[in-house]
Each structure stands twice: as structure tokens, then as C-alpha cells.
Amino acid sequence: MNYNDLANMIFPDAKDVSYYENKYKKRDLPENAIVTRYAPSPTGFVHIGGIYQSLIAKTVANKTNGVFFVRIEDTDQKREVENGTKQIFDALKDYNLLPDEYIDENDVNYGEYGPYKQSLRKEIYQAYAKSLIAKGLAYPCFCTADDLTKMREKQEQAKIRPGYYGVWAKCRNLSIEEVVDKIKSGADYIIRLKSSGREDKKIKHHDLIKGNVDFPENDQDIVIIKADGLPTYHFAHAVDDHLMGTNLVIRGDEWLTSVPLHLQLFFMLGFKAPKYAHIAPMMKQEGDSKRKLSKRKDPESNVAYYKEAGIPKEAVIEYLINIANSNFEIWRKQNPEKDIKEFDFQISKMGVSGALFDMVKMLDVSKNIISKLNAEDLYNNVYEWAKTYDKELKEMLDDKEYSLKVLGIERQGIKPRKDISKWSDVKDNILYMYNDKFENIKDNLEFQKINDKNEINKILKLYLEKYFDIKDDKQTWFNKIKNLSSELGYASEVKEYKQNPEKYKGHVGDISTVLRIVLTGRCNTPDMYEIMQVLGEDTVKKRLERCI
Ligand code: GLU
Numbered sequence: 001m002n003y004n005d006l007a008n009m010i011f012p013d014a015k016d017v018s019y020y021e022n023k024y025k026k027r028d029l030p031e032n033a034i035v036t037r038y039a040p041s042p043t044g045f046v047h048i049g050g051i052y053q054s055l056i057a058k059t060v061a062n063k064t065n066g067v068f069f070v071r072i073e074d075t076d077q078k079r080e081v082e083n084g085t086k087q088i089f090d091a092l093k094d095y096n097l098l099p100d101e102y103i104d105e106n107d108v109n110y111g112e113y114g115p116y117k118q119s120l121r122k123e124i125y126q127a128y129a130k131s132l133i134a135k136g137l138a139y140p141c142f143c144t145a146d147d148l149t150k151m152r153e154k155q156e157q158a159k160i161r162p163g164y165y166g167v168w169a170k171c172r173n174l175s176i177e178e179v180v181d182k183i184k185s186g187a188d189y190i191i192r193l194k195s196s197g198r199e200d201k202k203i204k205h206h207d208l209i210k211g212n213v214d215f216p217e218n219d220q221d222i223v224i225i226k227a228d229g230l231p232t233y234h235f236a237h238a239v240d241d242h243l244m245g246t247n248l249v250i251r252g253d254e255w256l257t258s259v260p261l262h263l264q265l266f267f268m269l270g271f272k273a274p275k276y277a278h279i280a281p282m283m284k285q286e287g288d289s290k291r292k293l294s295k296r297k298d299p300e301s302n303v304a305y306y307k308e309a310g311i312p313k314e315a316v317i318e319y320l321i322n323i324a325n326s327n328f329e330i331w332r333k334q335n336p337e338k339d340i341k342e343f344d345f346q347i348s349k350m351g352v353s354g355a356l357f358d359m360v361k362m363l364d365v366s367k368n369i370i371s372k373l374n375a376e377d378l379y380n381n382v383y384e385w386a387k388t389y390d391k392e393l394k395e396m397l398d399d400k401e402y403s404l405k406v407l408g409i410e411r412q413g414i415k416p417r418k419d420i421s422k423w424s425d426v427k428d429n430i431l432y433m434y435n436d437k438f439e440n441i442k443d444n445l446e447f448q449k450i451n452d453k454n455e456i457n458k459i460l461k462l463y464l465e466k467y468f469d470i471k472d473d474k475q476t477w478f479n480k481i482k483n484l485s486s487e488l489g490y491a492s493e494v495k496e497y498k499q500n501p502e503k504y505k506g507h508v509g510d511i512s513t514v515l516r517i518v519l520t521g522r523c524n525t526p527d528m529y530e531i532m533q534v535l536g537e538d539t540v541k542k543r544l545e546r547c548i
Contacts, residue, residue, distance in 0.1 A: 001176045001177065001180060002176065003133060003134050003135065003136045003176070004134045005176075006133055006134075006176055006179060006180065007130045007131070007133040007134035008130075009180065009183065010130065010133060010140060010183070010191070011126045011127070011129065011130040011133075013123075014123060014126040014127040014129075014130040015123070015127050016127070016131075017127050017128055017130075017131045019127070020124055020127060020128075020243060024112075024113055024243040024244070024245070025112075026245065027067065027245040029065070029066060029067070030064070030065055032064050033061075033064045033065050033066035033067070034060050034061050034063075034064045034066035034067075034247060034248050035061070035066050035067045035069075035244070035245050035246050035247050035248070036057045036060060036061055036066070036067075036068055036069075036246060036247075036248045036249070036250050037057065037068065037069045037070060037071055037099075037241070037244070037246055037249075037250075038050065038053055038054045038057050038068075038069075038070050038071075038099070038250075039070070039071045039072075039073050039237070039240075039251070040070070040072065040073065040088050041072075041073045041074060041076065041079060041080070041084075042072055042074055042080050042081065042084025042085045042087070042088060043079050043080065043081060043084055044081035044083070044084045044087060045295060045302060046087050046088055046091040046302065046303045046304070047295060047301055047302065047303070048282070048293070048300065048301055048302070048303055048305075048306075048316075048320075048357075049252065049281060049282060049293070049301070050088070050091070050303070051091060051092075051095055051097065051303055051316070051320065052279070052282065052320050052323070052324070053250060053251065053252070053279060054068075054070075054092060054095075054097045054099075055095070055097060055317060055320055055321070055324075056250055056279065056324055056345075056347065056350075057250045058097050058099070059321075059345045060248070060250070060345070060347055061100070062341075063345065067100050067101060067245075068099045068100050068101075069099045069100055069101035069102060069111060069113070069116060069244065070088070070089075070092070070099040070101070070102040070103075070116060071116045071117070071118070071240060071244070072085055072088070072103060072116060072117040072118065073118050073233065073236070074117060074118055074119045075118045075119065075226075075230045075231055075232070075233060075236055076233070077119070077228070077230070083105075085103075085104075085105050085117075086105040089102070089104065089105065091303045094303070094307065094313055095313050095316065095317060096313070096317075101113060101114070101116060102116050103115055103116040103117045103120075107120065113243065113244040113245065116244075118230070118231070118236050118240070119230065121236070121239075121240070122229060122230060122231075124239060124243070125224075125225065125230070125231040125235060125236055125239055126225065126229070128235075128239050128269060129191050129224055129225045129231070129235070131269075132193070132194075132224070132268065132269070133191070136194065137193070137194050137196075137268050138191050138192060138193050138194055138224060139171060139172060139174070139179070139191070139192055139194055139221075140171065140179055140182075140183065140189040140190070140191055140192075141164075141170075141171040141172075141189055141190050141191070141192045141221075141223075142171055142182050142187050142188070142189045143164075143170060143171060144188075147170070148164070151164070151168055151170075155168070161199070163220045164192065164220060164221050164222075165195065165199075165219045165220045165221060166219065169192075169221045171192070172192075172194060172221055188227060189227075190223050190225060190226055190227050191223070191224050191225035192221040192222065192223055192224065193221055193222050193223075193224050193235075193264075193265070193268070194221060195218055195219050195220060195221050195222070195264065196264070196268065197217030197218040197219045197260070197264055198217050198219055199216045199217065199219045200216070201216070201217045202214045202215065202216060202217070203215055203216075203217055203260050203263065205259050205260075205263070205276070207256070207259075207276050207277065207278055208248070208275060208276065208277035208347055208348055209253075209277045209278055209279060209280070209347065209348070209350045209351075209352065210253070210256060210278050210352055211352065213256070213259075215257070215259060215260040216260065217260055217264070218260040218261040218264050220261070222234060222235075222261060234258065234261055234262065234265060235265065237249075237262065237265075238262060238265035238266050238269055238271065239269070241274055242266070242269065242271040242272075246274050247274050247275060248274055248275045248276070248277060249274050249275070249276045249277070250276075250277045250279065250347070251276075251277075251278060251279065252278070252279055252281060253278040253279060253280050253281065254281075255278065256278045259276060277347050277350075279350065280350075280351055280352065280353050280354040280355070281293065281354045282323065282354060282355060282356075282357040283354040283355065283356050283357060284298055284356070284357055285356060285358070290354070290356065292354070293357050300357070300359055308389060308424075309422050309423075309424050310382075310385045310389065310422045310423025310424045310425075310426075311362070311363070311366050311421070311422045311423075312366060312369060312370065312381065312422075312423075314340075314369050315362065315363075315365050315366035315369045315370075315421075316362070317340065318332075318340055318365050318369065319361065319362040319365045319366075321340060321343065321345065322361075322365065323355040323356075323357065324345070324350055324355075325343075325345055325346060325349045325350065326349070326351070326355075327349065328343055331343055363421040363422070364421070366421045366422060367418045367419075367420065367421040368418065370418075370420045370421065371416045371417065371418045371420075372416070373411075374408075374411065374412075375404050375405075375407045375408035375411055376404065378407050378411070378420075379397065379400065379403060379404055379407050381423060382397065382407070382423045382426050383397045385423040385424075386423070386427075389423075389424070390424070390427060392427065393426065393427040396427070396430070396434050396437070402534075403430075405534045406430050406433045406534055407426075407430070408534075409526050409527065409530045409531060409534060410526040410527050410530060417526050419526070432519075432520040432521050432522065432525075433531070433534065433535065435539060438521065438543070441521035442521065442543070442546065442547075444521070445517050445518065445521055445547070446517070446523075447514065447517055448510070448513050448517070448523055449506060449510045449513065450506060450510050450511075450513070450514050456514055456518075456547070457548050458488065459484070459488060459511060459514050459515075460514070460515075460518060460544050460547060460548050461548060462484060462487065462488065463481075463484055463515065463544065464541065464544050464545070464548075466484075467480040467481070467483065467484050468480075468540070468541070468544075470532070470533070470536065470537040470540065474529045477529050477532075478529070481508060481511060481512055481515070482508055484511060485507065485508040485511045488505070488511070489504060489505045490504055490505050490506045490507055490508060490510060490511055491503075491504040491506070491507040491508065492507075492508050493507070493508065494507045494508065494509055512528060515528065516528055518543060518544060518547045519531065519532065519535070519540060519543050519544070
């Protein structure tokens with residue numbers, strides 16, 4: 001019996017690796033083309049960090065005419081949830097981040113390097129595990145969970161580095177005959193790597209984001225094939241990224257310390273290792289300190305949050321690019337109208353430590369983006385959102401012609417309104433423009449400086465009788481409000497009032513505030529003239545008369 005026989009005994013059906021090496025041809029791409037991927041586990045929660053990672057991966061792949069693919073990493077089947085894969089792709093689709101190659105929720109593969117789902121690649125991993133066993137570079141381990149616990153306890157007591165390595169790796173030195181006997185007797189086993197690394201030796205790694213980092217070599221005989229026949233993440237990653245032609249692995253920096261092991265796996269398998277770029281996590285400010293954006297504590301860590309709140313995808317993407325390359329902000333200021341795709345994104349300019357994820361800033365970005373939409377685009381977006389998330393708003397918007405006018409208020413000019421940062425802000429912003437909604441507002445008007453009933457009545461009456469004419473242009477309308485003010489003893493210019501406050505009851509601003517409150521229930525609104533034009537003569541009159 002030799003290693004080859006042992007390999008055949010353990011994986012009798014596994015193909016020779018040359019089969020896969022021939023099947024998955026080297027990609028025919030330009031020299032600098034980047035082939036990269038997003039490799040999520042379908043755990044049912046799509047973290048905003050996943051969108052961030054995909055955005056970076058897709059951007060660098062596109063920029064170099066390379067390939068961005070998605071591989072579903074579902075070898076830990078305990079963590080998998082139903083629909084997990086669908087949720088991932090729905091999110092990617094929402095953000096226009098669909099990959100060039102992937103597997104869909106019905107297990108249909110798009111691309112030549114599939115299956116793009118690890119649970120469907122079992123026989124591939126077994127072929128490579130077999131090749132390692134045949135070379136004496138991997139071995140079956142018969143240690144039970146109990147054996148491993150005892151080992152760990154001993155290591156802890158002796159204050160020794162934990163793990164399965166060196167003298168602790170009990171099954172490493174079993175003879176082939178011993179192994180065969182155990183297998184024949186039906187003992188359970190897993191497959192471990194026979195590590196060639198030494199803890200007292202260092203490897204040098206150059207990370208595209210983190211720079212030069214040195215690590216001790218890996219000397220742990222890690223598990224490569226588990227009891228269920230599926231590979232561990234580490235082993236699968238090496239086999240997959242080799243066969244799929246990945247030349248740049250972009251992933252979260254929680255994997256940085258696995259680099260020595262991963263490079264070792266590539267080396268022992270005879271593969272060329274890819275480059276790595278480890279992304280720092282997004283951070284959240286909490287009091288004086290920063291912590292990772294947390295799935296448990298921060299609703300904004302979930303992509304579903306943005307959809308529900310109605311934050312436009314363009315805003316999320318723009319904000320994420322902003323976090324990834326801090327020079328984006330200056331670029332955007334200099335190029336307010338340019339397509340984000342024209343920005344020269346550089347992975348090497350990403351921060352070594354985690355950037356702060358700040359919702360206030362994201363909403364600010366969003367506000368700007370929304371302010372540039374015309375009424376029709378705004379309408380379409382809000383209507384689409386309302387169909388799922390706000391029935392009442394949807395019904396208001398069903399009257400498209402009127403709603404377009406409402407949404408068009410202060411939208412066209414050079415200084416468009418910036419009071420909407422998400423679709424869910426819209427209803428509250430426009431409620432008073434709809435008569436049936438105004439019904440609920442009109443009885444609770446809170447007046448400001450002028451709050452005497454008789455005085456208010458006097459203002460409204462005079463305005464209605466003498467000054468209100470819906471056909472007036474803006475200047476005439478405004479002059480009339482000034483005249484109304486003077487006639488009632490208020491300064492027609494704020495400046496005048498400030499110079500001689502004792503001469504006046506107040507100023508033109510106080511008068512327009514009264515009109516604003518009576519017509520809208522608010523003391524802050526966009527342009528009153530435009531509002532009155534959209535409400536129309538009847539409604540304006542009715543609202544004024546009602547109040548009187
Ligand atoms: N499945 C791993 C994860 O969920 C992927 C790590 C990698 O990209 O290599 O983080």
C-alpha cells in the first residue's frame with residue numbers, strides 16, 4: 001500500500017485533477033484584466049458591506065475589462081437559510097451590481113467556470129483532496145470531538161498555542177497500514193492538510209490595501225474535507241479561485257490572518273496564488289469610540305433597510321464610493337454632473353482602517369441626488385416605492401397629473417428644494433397639498449408671532465377681498481402681500497421694521513407666515529406662490545374662508 005492506493009481507497013470515484021485543469025481553460029483576457037469575485041454565504045442577511053465589496057469588485061473588474069463573478073459559499077449548511085441566494089441576487093440587482101458570471105436561484109449557471117455554488121462542486125474538491133493524499137500532503141484524521149476537546153484542555157493548562165499541529169497532530173504520523181485498518185473497521189474520519197509550515201518562520205505578504213504584512217507560517221493541519229464530505233472554506237477557496245481564474249481576491253479583512261494558510265494551500269496544490277485586497281469594515285461612531293457596523297445593533301447594516309426607507313440606490317452607491325476612496329468627494333464637487341463611472345477608482349487608495357459609516361452623510365448625498373430629479377422621475381420613483389411601502393401615499397399619487405404639479409414645486413430652478421432625502425420623506429412633505437389630508441391638519445393650526453384670532457381674521461379677509469387673484473404673476477403677488485402688510489400697519493420690508501420696530505405691528509414676513517399656516521398648516525414650506533398656483537383658486541379661497 002502506498003499513498004496513491006490510500007487516496008483511491010478514500011475517494012474511489014474522484015476524477016484525476018487533470019480533468020478539471022483541462023475543463024476550466026485559462027481565461028483569455030487582456031494582460032491587466034482583473035478577475036475577481038464576491039463570495040457570500042447565503043445566511044439570509046445581506047449586509048451593506050456585501051454591496052460595498054461587490055461595488056468595489058465590479059468597479060475594478062469593469063475598469064480593466066476583466067470579470068466579476070459571484071460564487072455562493074454554502075459549505076456550512078447549518079448556516080444556510082432558504083431563499084438566502086435569492087436575497088443576495090435581489091440586492092445585487094437593486095444596486096445594478098449583477099455579476100458577469102453567477103448561478104441563479106434555480107441553479108442555472110451563467111458562465112464557463114461553474115457551478116458557481118460550492119455545494120455543487122463536492123466532487124471537484126474531493127478530486128483535489130485525493131491528489132494531496134496521493135502525494136502524502138493530506139491525511140485522514142480519526143480524532144473524535146472528544147479527543148480534540150481533551151487536546152485543547154491540555155494545551156490550555158500548559159499555556160501552549162492551541163490547535164492541531166506538530167506533536168499534537170496525532171493522526172499525522174499514523175502508518176498507511178494503521179490508516180487502512182481504521183478505515184476498514186468503519187471509523188469516522190475527516191481529511192487534514194499535512195502542513196509543511198513552521199511557526200518560527202515568517203512569510204511576507206503584500207496586500208493591495210493593507211500594504212506589506214508579515215505573518216508566521218501556518219503549521220496547523222487544518223481540516224480540508226469535513227465529515228459530510230464537503231470542504232472547509234479555506235480549501236474550497238483555493239480550489240475555486242484557482243479553477244475560476246481569480247487573480248485578485250477582494251474580501252473583508254477578517255480573513256487577513258488566514259493569508260498564510262491560503263498561500264500555503266495554493267502552493268501545496270501547485271496553483272499560482274492570486275493577489276489579495278483586504279477591505280477594512282465599515283465603522284460606526286458610538287460615543288467616543290468606533291466599532292464595527294453591527295448586524296445586531298445597527299438596522300442600517302441590512303440592505304433591506306435602504307429599500308424600506310426609500311433611499312435611492314444611486315445615493316447608497318455614491319456614498320459607498322465616497323467611503324472607499326476619500327478623494328471622490330473632491331472629484332464630485334468638481335464634476336457635479338458627471339456619471340459616477342467616470343471616477344477613477346483606485347483600490348490602493350482604500351483606507352487601511354475602517355471608514356466611518358455615517359447615515360447623516362449618506363442622507364445628505366441622497367438629498368442632493370433627489371434634488372436633481374425632475375418631477376416625472378421623482379414621481380416614478382416615489383410611486384414605485386409607495387406601491388409596496390405606503391398605501392396611503394400611493395393613493396395620493398394615483399392622481400398623476402396633480403401629483404406631478406405638487407412634486408414639481410421648486411424643482412426646476414437653479415436652487416431646487418432639498419427637503420427630501422428618501423422616498424419616505426415625501427408624504428409628510430406634500431400632505432397639505434391634498435384636500436382630504438388637509439382636513440386632518442386644518443383644525444390644529446399653530447400660529448406664530450401673529451396669533452390673535454381677530455387680527456388673523458382681519459388679515460385673511462382683507463387679503464381675500466382686495467388682494468387675492470390667482471392670475472397674478474409672482475412679482476404682482478408679492479407686491480400685493482407687501483401692500484396688504486402696509487395697509488394693516490406692518491412694515492412691507494423686514495429691513496424697515498428692524499430700523500424702527502416701534503413704528504410697526506410687525507413685518508411682511510409675519511403676514512406671509514399667517515397665510516402660509518392657514519393654507520398649509522406649516523410655518524415652513526417651499527415657495528408659497530407656487531403652492532397657491534398648484535392648489536388653485538377654489539382651494540385657496542376655501543382654506544382662507546374656512547379659517548375666517
Ligand atoms: N464566504 C466567505 C465570507 O462569507 C468569503 C471570503 C472570501 O471572499 O474569500 O466571508
